[in-house]
Amino acid sequence: MLKLAGIAVLAVGSLNPLAVPSGACEVSGMTVSWGFKESFRSYISGSIAQGQWVVEGDIGYETPAFSFSDGQGFVSPDRSAGEVSFTGSLTFEGHGGRLETTLANPRVEFVDPRSATLFLDVTGDTMEEVSVSEDNVAFASVSWGASDVDQVAGIWGVDNATVVLTEAGSKAFGTYPAGEELDPLDFILQASAGCLQEKLSPWGVVGGVAGIAAISSLAALAIVRARKSREQGRQ
Numbered sequence: 001m002l003k004l005a006g007i008a009v010l011a012v013g014s015l016n017p018l019a020v021p022s023g024a025c026e027v028s029g030m031t032v033s034w035g036f037k038e039s040f041r042s043y044i045s046g047s048i049a050q051g052q053w054v055v056e057g058d059i060g061y062e063t064p065a066f067s068f069s070d071g072q073g074f075v076s077p078d079r080s081a082g083e084v085s086f087t088g089s090l091t092f093e094g095h096g097g098r099l100e101t102t103l104a105n106p107r108v109e110f111v112d113p114r115s116a117t118l119f120l121d122v123t124g125d126t127m128e129e130v131s132v133s134e135d136n137v138a139f140a141s142v143s144w145g146a147s148d149v150d151q152v153a154g155i156w157g158v159d160n161a162t163v164v165l166t167e168a169g170s171k172a173f174g175t176y177p178a179g180e181e182l183d184p185l186d187f188i189l190q191a192s193a194g195c196l197q198e199k200l201s202p203w204g205v206v207g208g209v210a211g212i213a214a215i216s217s218l219a220a221l222a223i224v225r226a227r228k229s230r231e232q233g234r235q
């Protein structure tokens, strides 16, 4: 169960780097906790690569997970769109310097209320000896089931989301094929108080539009009937 009290770790504050579209909720703080891939961390720190990882900026590490903190951006009240960006980097090193891969400036783009894409800048050589230096790689797809929303406080939290390497992520990082499952990810996000919808309507916007259309046609029918009865009254 997600601990909403964990919001204490969210840093609130600096200027939002992303323009907040009208109607969206401003995100003043988001923290992501993600181990990247447990087997890769073991490989790096173990006897084969004999390496380490180095974190910088708003990316930290506490066994067994990296944290991206102070994410800023926006999200729609129904959580079907939005993006939050972070600054900082993590660099994996090993094999006496022959392995040095940096993943930087994460950005989370919400695709729908239950999934997002994680973008990363990727720099380094893959194990297949391809040199990569590419910003904004759509690195992984993130998806989840239930989530916790505190509507009044504007807090949204997701625990244990599934993270899968994309085709672009596989190309940039190497070794792992697209579809490879990475470590699960948790996030907690602070949006403007009262802005997020608590529950998502199962029929959503389509239901709303259909509802308005139905009400309009009932009103039109009533006007036609009223006119007819007035005309009949005059005859």
Ligand code: HEM
Pocket: 037, 039, 040, 043, 048, 095, 098, 099, 100, 101, 125, 126, 127, 173, 174, 175, 176
């Ligand atoms: C001197 C160059 C390198 C050598 C000799 C080497 C060797 C190896 C070996 C032996 C394994 C198998 C480990 C196991 O089965 O536990 C492995 C796995 C792996 N290597 Fe390398 N490697 C090299 C460079 C790189 C580079 C530059 C990358 C780039 C990121 C890389 C990424 C990986 C990955 C992702 C795995 C899979 C780890 C896992 O999840 O089990 N390697 N490597």
